[in-house]
Amino acid sequence: MIAFLVLIGSVAVYGQHHGQAHNHSCIFNNHHQLLSSQVVSNVIADIDKDGDGIVEPTEVQAEFVARYDVDKNGSITEDEFVKQWHQHYHDDRDFVGYLFHNFDVNDDLSLTDNDLVAWSKNLDTDGNGEISIAEFRTYMTNLYTNCVTAHGN
Known part of the structure; x- marks a missing residue:
């Protein structure tokens, strides 16, 4: 029963947009016809570099700095994030904007260490x-599933 309540709470929290209204489609589409579960597995493989089954904040930070912070200023803009995620995972750009706004915990239109700390908690x-990995997979799967479910797909 507790696991079910945690799952329902996670769905409610993870499926929401924060603060500002953002005009991004929440319909998942992958240009290489990957299933959302395949994309999530690829993201996990990219983040859990040491394979210990724990998504450590330092691993997430290293992945984001190395791949997404193109101008290396310590802040990842939506444009940087969308371009890099789309190139690497092939999700539709509009859907990636939806992901960005879910990762941008403080809704300041950039991903920074502050978002990482709040996101980790x-x-x-x-x-x-x-x-x-199970907690991370649940989070990511909820983002993809809630999105698609919200639009009847």
């Missing part, structure tokens, strides 16, 4: 101070 659903 939200994903640690069992409260053990770590984000397991």
